[in-house]
Amino acid sequence: MAKVMTHMCMSLDGFVAGPDDDPGELFDWYWVGDVEVPSARPDMTFQVDADSAAVLRELTSGCGALVAGRRLFDITDGWGDEHPVGAPVVVVTHRPPPDDAAGPLPRTTFTGSVQEGIATAKEIAGDRDVTIASADIIQQALNLGLVDELCISQIPVLFGSGLRYFGELVGDHVMLDDPIVVPGVRALHLRYPVRR
Template identity: 45%
Template sequence: MARVVIQAVVSVDGYIAYPDDTVGPLFDWYFNGDTELSARPSGWTFNVSRTSAAYVQPFWDAIDVTVIGRHLFDTTNGWDGKPAAGEQLVVVTHRPLPQEWLADHPDAPFHTADSVEAGIALAKKLAGDGLVAVTAGDVGGQAFSAGLVDEVAMDVVPVVMGEGVRFFGGHTGTVLLDDPDQVVQGDRVLHLHYTIKR
């Protein structure tokens, strides 16, 4: 059965972007090292510390399907039809994807679902026994609140942003996690991984 992880780069005070969706210094660590990190199938490459690459590359390589919300799809123009990570992508949306975008990207391995629950179910079906990554923010927070997330992965950057888009979106309530099962200190980033006990 597929595992579901909510993941993002996050500030110390819990933000994944500013209110205008820019990320400021959150992604600086992607460019401060001498070891190449490669995302598939997008082909994006970064240069991170050796320690970060040893943690992040296997994690990214394990992702089979990514689940995002419509806002992120619109903000990134659907990454031009190539998922940032994983072979397929599910967009949670109540509106069809734009016809002109579909025409420009006829082979994009993108699917849609009209709810977070349906999106996670579809992603798990597509992933088989693999890994489903849900982007943090509103969609990830909804999945977390609904009990659909098995793991939490955070790349914590030493910056306090003060405002913006929260890692868990609008999730409210207290959830007590166990200690992280992975703690990796990179250069200007701390990689944390939690497995949710049920």
């Protein structure tokens, strides 16, 4: 059964980017191994260790749609309408699509709310997973009870400040089942099913 999951790289102290939106060392693990994992972009091939390669292949091959926030979409210039995962992107925003986009964005859909974004992504993904890859959208989806599994690639670095993976939760604690743990080079990959 298709899941709504999250995946981001996170510092040991819980940040996905510094105060200036720079992910710093969080992506270093993508290029420190000897196993090639192609992305959907012809200009990008990951070089990871064998254990991280298995994690990366599973995350990318199972993704039928990606949900992102407008902030991340703008920072990345919409990935040129071709996210490295290869899945269509659903952008949650209250602003209209950018007028200055370089051509049409046939693989990008814009929605107005987290609920609408996840519903749209599920429709696009069919029987494949939906992955949320923006901290603010993850936080809102957790508060709404829309997340089935949290995936974290925890990186051995301390940021001290910046953009948190998890922010303020509303209501009760979010209980998680025991993790699946995969140690990699420069990343510890964690998957936590969300208890219902």
